[in-house]
Amino acid sequence: MTSTVKEPASILFVGVGNMGWPMAVRLCAAGFRLLINDAVEQRSRAFVDQIGGRLVRNPADEAGEADVIIAMLPTSQHVAVVVDGIRPKLRAGQIVVDMTSGIPSRTRSIASELSKLGVFMVDAPVSGGVSRAVTGDLTIMTGGDNAVLDRVDAILGAMGSAVHRIGPIGSGQAMKALNNLASAGGFLIAIEALIIGRKFGIDASLMTDVLNASTGMNNSTQKKFKRFVLSRKFDSGFGLDLLVKDLSIALDIAREVDAPSPFASLCRELSAAASALLGPGQDHTALARWGETLARVELAATGR
8 A cells, every 4th residue: 555644644643751742743833633642641631731632541542543653662562562452443554653762573573463454564763862853853764665654754754854764674773773882882982081081180071172173073972971971960861771772672683693792792781780870760871970980080060
């Protein structure tokens, strides 16, 4: 089935958390009709009151009415639970868009089951954080059949400025996990450099400036260090537990394809250890506190 979804499409949006909320806002602004659901009903009710759309207490109640179902949830297990709940109400021709940073093999399994109902599924995880979700400048990595992706182009384009088609179903999630692996690696090694320099006697803000003017710069030095680490705010909006999950997915992919991954393994183990030390509810930028604890030094802004 390759016919275009009529606009404004009716979208059941499940999951209006830190990332899902601004993404759903973008869809509302673009004229799509939204049915809003979240595991925390107070959150979905607040969205409807403040932004618009229609409150849905149980996704199964409205699943049959939506052209597209978007899941923006923490894990593939959450997605599986939602899909199991709405399965009896789904109809042929609908599209499930899994925007979760999930497990490719699990997503392929869910897609296979939905295909028996004539329901299509694509994966479309995002990168860019809350700030770029607000502006609609997310990078979206998609996996799935091109004809199906054509049908949701306008929807994805309302949330992201760069939509990349990676390959078959699950490919977007594989790319997202590998992106977060590269991001975590850059964060960890640059924090380690700052800690070494701080113990040598160099100001952390000055080091960040020099890195950003030199070959040592990366996304973390440019966008995270001063804002979230040196400020001691540690509030980027992306949890350390979710980073550990994504690094675990990247390692699983490496094992599946028999690719050596010594540095990936180290990044995952350091992140997991930091999560265990710091406790639940930590932002991923709090990873810096793990290195600080080992070195007995604190990286903080000095007014520069």
